[in-house]
Amino acid sequence: MLRLAGGPVDLAAVNTALTPGVFSREKAEAQLPKLAARLDELQERLFAAARGGDSRRRVLLVLQGMDTSGKGGTVRHVVGQLDPNGIRVTAFKAPTEEERAHDFLWRIRNALPAAGEIGIFDRSHYEDVLIARVRKLALPMVIGKRYQLINRFEQSLVADGAVLVKCFLHISPQEQSKRLLARLDDPRKLWKYNPGDVDERALWPEYQEAYRIALEKCSAEDAPWYVIPADHKWYRNYAITRLLVEALERIDPVYPQGGFDVEVERKRLLAV
Amino acid sequence: MLRLAGGPVDLAAVNTALTPGVFSREKAEAQLPKLAARLDELQERLFAAARGGDSRRRVLLVLQGMDTSGKGGTVRHVVGQLDPNGIRVTAFKAPTEEERAHDFLWRIRNALPAAGEIGIFDRSHYEDVLIARVRKLALPMVIGKRYQLINRFEQSLVADGAVLVKCFLHISPQEQSKRLLARLDDPRKLWKYNPGDVDERALWPEYQEAYRIALEKCSAEDAPWYVIPADHKWYRNYAITRLLVEALERIDPVYPQGGFDVEVERKRLLAV
Numbered sequence: 001m002l003r004l005a006g007g008p009v010d011l012a013a014v015n016t017a018l019t020p021g022v023f024s025r026e027k028a029e030a031q032l033p034k035l036a037a038r039l040d041e042l043q044e045r046l047f048a049a050a051r052g053g054d055s056r057r058r059v060l061l062v063l064q065g066m067d068t069s070g071k072g073g074t075v076r077h078v079v080g081q082l083d084p085n086g087i088r089v090t091a092f093k094a095p096t097e098e099e100r101a102h103d104f105l106w107r108i109r110n111a112l113p114a115a116g117e118i119g120i121f122d123r124s125h126y127e128d129v130l131i132a133r134v135r136k137l138a139l140p141m142v143i144g145k146r147y148q149l150i151n152r153f154e155q156s157l158v159a160d161g162a163v164l165v166k167c168f169l170h171i172s173p174q175e176q177s178k179r180l181l182a183r184l185d186d187p188r189k190l191w192k193y194n195p196g197d198v199d200e201r202a203l204w205p206e207y208q209e210a211y212r213i214a215l216e217k218c219s220a221e222d223a224p225w226y227v228i229p230a231d232h233k234w235y236r237n238y239a240i241t242r243l244l245v246e247a248l249e250r251i252d253p254v255y256p257q258g259g260f261d262v263e264v265e266r267k268r269l270l271a272v
Numbered sequence: 273m274l275r276l277a278g279g280p281v282d283l284a285a286v287n288t289a290l291t292p293g294v295f296s297r298e299k300a301e302a303q304l305p306k307l308a309a310r311l312d313e314l315q316e317r318l319f320a321a322a323r324g325g326d327s328r329r330r331v332l333l334v335l336q337g338m339d340t341s342g343k344g345g346t347v348r349h350v351v352g353q354l355d356p357n358g359i360r361v362t363a364f365k366a367p368t369e370e371e372r373a374h375d376f377l378w379r380i381r382n383a384l385p386a387a388g389e390i391g392i393f394d395r396s397h398y399e400d401v402l403i404a405r406v407r408k409l410a411l412p413m414v415i416g417k418r419y420q421l422i423n424r425f426e427q428s429l430v431a432d433g434a435v436l437v438k439c440f441l442h443i444s445p446q447e448q449s450k451r452l453l454a455r456l457d458d459p460r461k462l463w464k465y466n467p468g469d470v471d472e473r474a475l476w477p478e479y480q481e482a483y484r485i486a487l488e489k490c491s492a493e494d495a496p497w498y499v500i501p502a503d504h505k506w507y508r509n510y511a512i513t514r515l516l517v518e519a520l521e522r523i524d525p526v527y528p529q530g531g532f533d534v535e536v537e538r539k540r541l542l543a544v
Contacts, residue, residue: 052463072357079356083348084392085363089356120356180541190530191324195537202544258462265467269452272474 001239002227004219011212014227016172019235028238035241036081042248043118045255047086050116053256056161059118059247061240064126065169066207067197068179070230071122074169077237078244079120088113091122104128104146105153115161118244125150126214133210134203147217154223163247164223167240168211169230173204273511274499276491283480283487286499288444291507300510307513308353314520315390317527319358322388325528328433331390331519333512336398337441338479339469340451342502343394346441349509350516351392360385363394376400376418377425387433390516397422398486405482406475419489426495435519436495439512440483441502445476 001020002009022028049055061079063071075089090111099107105125113119129146132138138146154164171179180201183193200207215225226243230236273292274281294300321327333351335343347361362383371379377397385391401418404410410418426436443451452473455465472479491497498515502508 048460048463075357076355080352082356084351084354084356084359084361085344085347085394087356087361089359091357122357177541181538184534184538184541187529188320188527190534191320191528193530193532193537195532195540198537198540198544201541255460256463257459258465260465260467262456262462265465265470266453266456268467268470269449269456269473272470 001229001243004215004225004227005221006219007216009212009215009227011170011208011215011227014170014229016170016175016229017231018229019232020229022235022238025232025234028234032238032241035238035245038245039081039241039248040083042245042251042253043082043086045253046118046248046251047083047116048255049253050114051256052258055253055256056115057163057251057253058113058115058161059163059165059244059251060113060121060157061118061244062121062124062126062164062166063169064124064130064167064211065230066171066176066204067194067200068176068183069169069171070233070236071169073233074167074236074240075120075122077233078240079118081241082118086116087118087120089120089122092124092127105149108153112157113162125153126218129214129218130207130210131200133213134206147214150218151220151223154218154220158222163251165240165243165247166223166225167243168215168225168227169236170227171230173201175231176201273501276487276497276499277493278491279488281484281487281499283442283484283499286442286501288442288447288501289503290501291504292501294507294510297504297506300506304510304513307510307517310517311353311513311520312355314517314523314525315354315358317525318390318520318523319355319388320527321525322386323528324530327525327528328387329435329523329525330385330387330433331435331437331516331523332385332393332429333390333516334393334396334398334436334438335441336396336402336439336483337502338443338448338476339466339472340448340455341441341443342505342508343441345505346439346508346512347392347394349505350512351390353513354390358388359390359392361392361394364396364399377421380425384429385434397425398490401486401490402479402482403472405485406478419486422490423492423495426490427492430494435523437512437515437519438495438497439515440487440497440499441508442499443502445473447503448473 002014046057063074065071079087079089108125129143133143180197183189219225228236228239274286318329321329335346337343351359351361380397401415405415452469455461487497500508500511
């Protein structure tokens with residue numbers, strides 16, 4: 001995958017069917033049990049450090065991508081490996097009337113993970129510079145300012161102990177066509193199909209351009225974007241699992257020791 | 273397990289170490305993969321029926337029990353089998369100042385699952401007739417009225433399409449002692465230990481009495497309480513998994529057909 005920490009990006013030059021760093025699906029999937037166990041241990045330590053200690057560390061996974069790119073699938077398969085006690089998943093839809101009455105970051109702030117939690121955004125504040133740009137939902141000047149507001153917002157999160165893992169699930173238009181057709185072909189998948197998706201699909205180049213600008217303007221060393229080739233679901237799941245493990249390893253949370261005397265507590269406990 | 277739909281209950285007469293309806297741990301665990309697959313399919317159908325259709329059906333799992341009874345473990349092991357896209361987990365702590373400024377059901381309403389979701393409450397509105405009663409956090413008259421308010425509230429949820437699965441995780445005081453000591457003995461579990469738990473433990477009979485009253489007053493045919501013998505974690509997980517499957521089977525959600533013409537959509541899609 002491609003790590004962006006500032007500077008130009010050419011999305012069209014990224015082959016969405018590649019599986020960088022991985023020899024084969026078998027080799028990747030053979031690593032999954034070990035990765036899942038590592039993730040499990042690190043997540044518990046993150047949670048424990050906030051509960052029993054006073055750590056403010058937390059993780060925010062941001063998932064963006066065109067329709068069918070696998071945001072929901074990532075939540076199911078990658079986030080599904082985590083302990084639900086410590087996660088907070090939010091799927092952002094078109095903003096409600098109440099949300100529109102606030103600034104665009106209001107609903108985002110309300111959905112942030114607390115200390116010790118792993119937050120997951122299925123779509124995010126980036127919609128306000130993606131669909132908003134393509135569909136002209138705001139004046140260009142307003143959208144222009146949002147990149148800066150997003151950067152400041154993300155910097156404040158990082159300063160407060162969050163590690164951001166921003167993933168652009170990059171698929172080809174051919175892969176999207178295949179996936180939308182599969183939804184139409186299967187009565188058990190019909191509910192996932194939305195006629196409006198075809199209207200958005202017709203604006204593919206405009207969306208790619210909006211993504212390019214957002215990824216260029218809102219990447220930083222401590223808030224990078226990852227471009228995940230996502231035509232292969234197994235690679236997407238493997239790559240994002242690894243990113244989560246790496247994010248938690250950077251935090252390297254430790255079990256707190258508890259602010260009490262263990263021997264005193266043992267005696268108190270045995271007395272009742 | 274014991275199903276309560278009204279009438280008296282004698283909690284002391286329930287053996288917390290039993291595993292009713294199950295011959296052995298091996299037999300129960302052999303059923304888990306099949307139960308998990310069934311749960312997975314039913315959860316997707318519930319989610320789909322709300323998304324693609326207009327079903328208002330949803331499930332609310334309420335977990336109550338003494339400290340260490342396994343509420344968090346149930347979330348980890350039972351809820352962990354579900355797709356995180358369709359769950360909403362809330363762990364209720366001592367109410368904040370803002371929450372106390374509202375009626376006791378305010379924070380509960382804010383945490384309810386939306387149509388298609390499975391909501392999970394780790395503690396709940398019942399704390400307001402449990403710890404509130406034992407610790408005299410409200411006047412007896414105020415607490416007396418809450419049972420009725422809870423019943424009315426739960427009836428309104430059921431009328432709006434919710435299925436309630438209320439589980440009392442019933443452990444013995446000996447089992448609690450064992451589990452608290454285990455937390456003190458393991459540096460990686462120390463963070464779970466809270467000296468205040470010993471103070472609550474000293475009030476064991478008062479809590480059992482508060483549970484008895486709550487279970488008697490707030491059980492109904494369509495909002496029953498289940499008393500889950502919970503000394504054995506594997507039995508607790510098995511029993512609650514089964515209850516969730518049964519709740520979803522009662523709803524029996526169906527995949528919606530989509531409000532569009534599949535052939536028209538196929539043509540539109542192939543044209544872009």
